[in-house]
Amino acid sequence: MANPSYVSLGQRLISALEAVLAVIVSSYPYRASAGLLRRAGVTGRTLVIAIPTIWLLLFFLVPFLIVLKISFAETRWLGSPPYTPLFEWVEGQYLQIKLSFGNYLFLLRDSLYVQAFLSSLKVAFISTIFCLLIGYPMAYAIARASPSWRNTLLMLVILPFWTSFLLRVYAWIGLLSNQGVINQVLMSLGITREPIVMLQTDFAMYVGIVYSYLPFMILPLYANLEKHDPSLLEAAVDLGCRPFRAFLSITLPLSRPGIIAGSMLVFIPAVGEFVIPRLLGGTSSLMIGRVLWDEYFANRNWPVASAVAIALLLLLVVPIVIFQRMQARETFGAAR
Amino acid sequence: MSAHPDERDAPWLDPKAQPYVRIENVTKKFGEFVAVNDVSLNIYRGEIFCLLGGSGSGKTTLLRMLAGFEQPTSGRIFIDGVPMEGVPPYERPVNMMFQSYALFPHMTVEQNVAFGLKQEGLPRAEIEERVAEMLSIVKLNGLEKRKPHQLSGGQRQRVALARSLVKRPKLLLLDEPLGALDKKLREHTQFELVNIQERLGVTFIVVTHDQEEAMTLATRIGLMDQGRIVQVGTPYEIYEFPNSRFVAEFIGNVNMFEGRLVEDEPDHVTIDSHDLGGTLYVGHGVSAAPDALVWAAIRPEKMVLSREEPPGQHNKASGIITEIAYMGDISIYIVELDSGKRVRVTQPNTHRHADDRFSWDERVWVSWSDSAAVVVTE
Numbered sequence: 234m235a236n237p238s239y240v241s242l243g244q245r246l247i248s249a250l251e252a253v254l255a256v257i258v259s260s261y262p263y264r265a266s267a268g269l270l271r272r273a274g275v276t277g278r279t280l281v282i283a284i285p286t287i288w289l290l291l292f293f294l295v296p297f298l299i300v301l302k303i304s305f306a307e308t309r310w311l312g313s314p315p316y317t318p319l320f321e322w323v324e325g326q327y328l329q330i331k332l333s334f335g336n337y338l339f340l341l342r343d344s345l346y347v348q349a350f351l352s353s354l355k356v357a358f359i360s361t362i363f364c365l366l367i368g369y370p371m372a373y374a375i376a377r378a379s380p381s382w383r384n385t386l387l388m389l390v391i392l393p394f395w396t397s398f399l400l401r402v403y404a405w406i407g408l409l410s411n412q413g414v415i416n417q418v419l420m421s422l423g424i425t426r427e428p429i430v431m432l433q434t435d436f437a438m439y440v441g442i443v444y445s446y447l448p449f450m451i452l453p454l455y456a457n458l459e460k461h462d463p464s465l466l467e468a469a470v471d472l473g474c475r476p477f478r479a480f481l482s483i484t485l486p487l488s489r490p491g492i493i494a495g496s497m498l499v500f501i502p503a504v505g506e507f508v509i510p511r512l513l514g515g516t517s518s519l520m521i522g523r524v525l526w527d528e529y530f531a532n533r534n535w536p537v538a539s540a541v542a543i544a545l546l547l548l549l550v551v552p553i554v555i556f557q558r559m560q561a562r563e564t565f566g567a568a569r
Numbered sequence: 570m571s572a573h574p575d576e577r578d579a580p581w582l583d584p585k586a587q588p589y590v591r592i593e594n595v596t597k598k599f600g601e602f603v604a605v606n607d608v609s610l611n612i613y614r615g616e617i618f619c620l621l622g623g624s625g626s627g628k629t630t631l632l633r634m635l636a637g638f639e640q641p642t643s644g645r646i647f648i649d650g651v652p653m654e655g656v657p658p659y660e661r662p663v664n665m666m667f668q669s670y671a672l673f674p675h676m677t678v679e680q681n682v683a684f685g686l687k688q689e690g691l692p693r694a695e696i697e698e699r700v701a702e703m704l705s706i707v708k709l710n711g712l713e714k715r716k717p718h719q720l721s722g723g724q725r726q727r728v729a730l731a732r733s734l735v736k737r738p739k740l741l742l743l744d745e746p747l748g749a750l751d752k753k754l755r756e757h758t759q760f761e762l763v764n765i766q767e768r769l770g771v772t773f774i775v776v777t778h779d780q781e782e783a784m785t786l787a788t789r790i791g792l793m794d795q796g797r798i799v800q801v802g803t804p805y806e807i808y809e810f811p812n813s814r815f816v817a818e819f820i821g822n823v824n825m826f827e828g829r830l831v832e833d834e835p836d837h838v839t840i841d842s843h844d845l846g847g848t849l850y851v852g853h854g855v856s857a858a859p860d861a862l863v864w865a866a867i868r869p870e871k872m873v874l875s876r877e878e879p880p881g882q883h884n885k886a887s888g889i890i891t892e893i894a895y896m897g898d899i900s901i902y903i904v905e906l907d908s909g910k911r912v913r914v915t916q917p918n919t920h921r922h923a924d925d926r927f928s929w930d931e932r933v934w935v936s937w938s939d940s941a942a943v944v945v946t947e
Contacts, residue, residue: 467638468671470658472685472736482684486675 297546304539305332316536336540346524346541350548353521356510357503360442361450364499365492367443368450372491373484375451376458387455390448402441402512409437409513438514442503449498457491458484493560501549521545579803580613581789587650589614589772590635590740595644597630604630606796607644614739617766617773619783621819622793628776631793632742635774636665648740659688664738668745670729672717678704678728679713685736703735706765723754730762734769743775747782759785780820784808792816808868813947817866824872824912826865826942833859838944839883840865846908850883852939857946864945869915871941874902874927875934885936888912890927902927904935 257263306316321329340346375386393401408414409431416428431437461484469479507522514520521541529538580586588611597605605627612618620628633639634646637658646653648662664685673681679700686696704710707727717725726749733741746762747755763786766773777783783790784804791801800807800816811817814825826849828842833855840849840863849865857863879885888906895918902914914935927933 462669462671464667464669464671465673467636467658468665468667468673468732469684471636471663471665472732473659473688474684475659478688483673 300539300542303535304336304543305334306536307331307333307335308534308536314535315533333536336536337544339537340540340544345519346521346544349519349521349524350545352519353504353506356438356442356518356520357500357506360439360446360503361496361500363439363443364447364450365496368447368454368495369488369492371447372451372454372458375455376461383459390451394448398445399508401445402509405437405441405444405513406432409440432513433515435514435518438510438518441509441513442506445509446499446503449502450495453494453498454488454491457488457494461487497553501553504549505545580616581611586613588612589616589649590774591647591650592631592635593645593647595631595634595641595646597627597634597639598642603796605634605641608793608796608798609644610791610798610801612772612774614772615770616788617763617775617786619775619777619787619790620793621777621780621783621790623778623819625795626793627796628778628793629744632665632744632774632776635740636663636742637661662738663740663742664733664736665742666729666733666744666746668748670717670725670749672725672728672732674717677714677716678709678720681717681728682732682735685732689736699735703731706734706768707731722749722751723758726750726758730765734765734771737769738771740772740774743773745777746775748777748779755782756785762786784820792819794819810943811866811945813945814864814866817943817945822869822913824867824869826867826910828863828865830855830857830859830861830863833857837939840944844908844910845886846906846910847886848883849942850939851942851944853944855944855946857944861946865942866945867937867942869901869913870899872912872914872935872937874904874914874916875936876931878934879936884939884941885934887932887934890929890931890933893927893929900926904933906935 323329411428419425505522510518510520525541590612592610595608622628682700791798800812817823826842826844828840831841832839835854838855886906888904891905892903894901899915
């Protein structure tokens with residue numbers, strides 16, 4: 234409306250597109266193939282769903298099946314690929330399938346894996362809590378800011394994504410190392426004479442993880458909080474509720490979906506995180522992602538590495554699926 | 570349409586009565602914009618006071634200042650004699666029913682209604698008892714465990730009402746309480762609201778843009794325009810004795826004749842009106858200079874149509890019927906006078922037979938009595 238030439242340009246583009254579409258639709262190849270598809274029971278809706286389905290099949294399910302297959306193989310120290318085949322033709326007549334559960338048993342027998350997994354869960358859990366504690370007030374402030382400020386503040390949250398993830402982690406090395414910016418400032422101010430050791434500690438690892446994953450907490454929380462009706466809080470206050478209690482009994486429960494979404498977006502990748510612990514964390518930090526990396530590249534033990542990956546996936550996905558089912562039942566069950 | 574003022578108590582006429590809510594010269598500015606402009610009002614115990622006005626007239630801002638969500642830029646508000654300056658909303662003896670109802674979506678009907686009582690820290694048994702009592706007053710028994718999204722619009726409205734009344738406030742503020750309901754439900758709920766108000770003895774201040782709603786509910790109406798109160802009065806006074814063209818035109822339909830004062834006596838005036846193409850005789854005095862520009866407001870139902878020329882020399886004009894709307898109980902006629910002015914006349918359909926009814930393009934006389942018109946000077 235404000236710019237008539239722009240509107241007419243858009244309209245011209247649309248009418249041009251419509252003309253092209255009309256030509257395609259009326260052409261013989263289109264009509265013939267559409268007729269065939271319709272007779273085969275394929276509708277427009279199935280075609281639309283087909284694209285993401287094919288994408289997931291090709292790039293998620295197929296690799297998953299390959300990894301699953303390797304996890305049931307045995308290690309072959311010589312030769313390529315470095316594992317035994319699962320299917321073999323015996324004397325050219327039978328198909329022999331050899332499933333080896335040894336890799337999974339090995340994971341249970343060697344306490345390294347269980348410990349690594351537990352400590353990964355611990356690190357991810359603590360990081361998620363910190364992301365929530367820092368991210369919630371930030372998301373709340375952005376949602377309550379005036380509309381003209383909101384976009385600027387959101388931009389500031391998203392801005393770090395425009396720099397490479399690795400670069401940002403290396404920047405933290407520059408900040409936290411013994412000769413780093415923080416220690417130099419502290420020493421020049423005379424607050425400490427010796428540099429404080431921060432790099433290669435759990436502290437540095439948590440700083441890195443919380444820093445990197447914070448936007449994943451803030452964005453879903455903001456999306457939720459921004460939709461809250463401010464008159465709900467006014468109603469609570471009007472009914473004799475002090476503002477902080479009103480926040481606890483109205484805003485907090487209503488933002489639960491945002492808290493859950495943000496926590497999952499932080500927790501799940503944090504469990505498998507391996508770059509940050511390796512670059513910022515100490516040698517003692519035992520993370521399942523790091524174990525997996527070592528198993529694969531250092532030990533060249535593909536079957537065990539695959540078993541670790543599958544176990545990790547199951548241990549993360551199964552509880553999440555159960556949880557989501559419960560959530561769905563709660564929301565939809567209440568509706569009827 | 571409205572109850573005659575004599576049928577109800579009229580504490581505003583009693584000089585000894587203490588107002589329950591006193592608004593003194595309250596002004597509210599948002600930046601440069603003056604939302605409420607020097608409003609003073611006294612509202613008495615047990616009243617249903619309607620703040621009526623179009624959008625942007627400042628009625629909601631005034632209500633929010635009473636609730637404590639906004640602070641007056643200047644002026645003072647007293648509730649039950651206590652100045653409300655610096656008193657936060659959660660400490661005011663006031664509850665509000667929100668236009669959107671603002672029901673807590675994650676709580677059941679029961680929990681919504683109990684919310685206010687829980688804040689007071691009452692014992693559980695008492696809370697349960699009072700919630701049940703309130704739910705039966707608003708006829709929501711059996712829906713206690715539902716959540717707001719499982720209720721109809723009318724049910725939600727009643728939950729909101731129950732939630733705001735359960736704390737037994739002395740003063741209830743209602744922001745467009747019936748705005749979201751359909752017409753039939755609205756009429757029904759209007760009467761229910763009045764019943765509940767009388768039963769509980771609460772003072773209501775209702776904000777509405779709907780003049781019909783204000784007429785049915787209110788003991789008194791405060792008509793607002795551009796942040797100011799333009800007239801305060803009972804529905805009867807506002808309808809029959811508007812003090813300005815704005816009031817006359819805002820409430821109901823009116824025919825407005827512009828003219829100059831010719832004769833100005835204490836008991837009557839005559840007005841020479843070019844709109845009418847004749848003179849008006851009005852049976853009440855007017856405080857205006859001779860020859861001043863004035864307006865005579867005449868309600869459509871106070872005009873009479875006839876085929877014969879009525880006797881007398883004032884208060885009549887001839888014209889041609891251009892439009893007729895048959896409404897069942899009444900018919901609305903639009904008559905184009907010889908002066909070119911179009912007037913609206915309503916006539917009750919007292920007879921079932923249509924033989925003697927007026928028809929399109931018929932030449933008729935429009936006339937009215939000496940007491941029909943009200944003269945306004947602004």
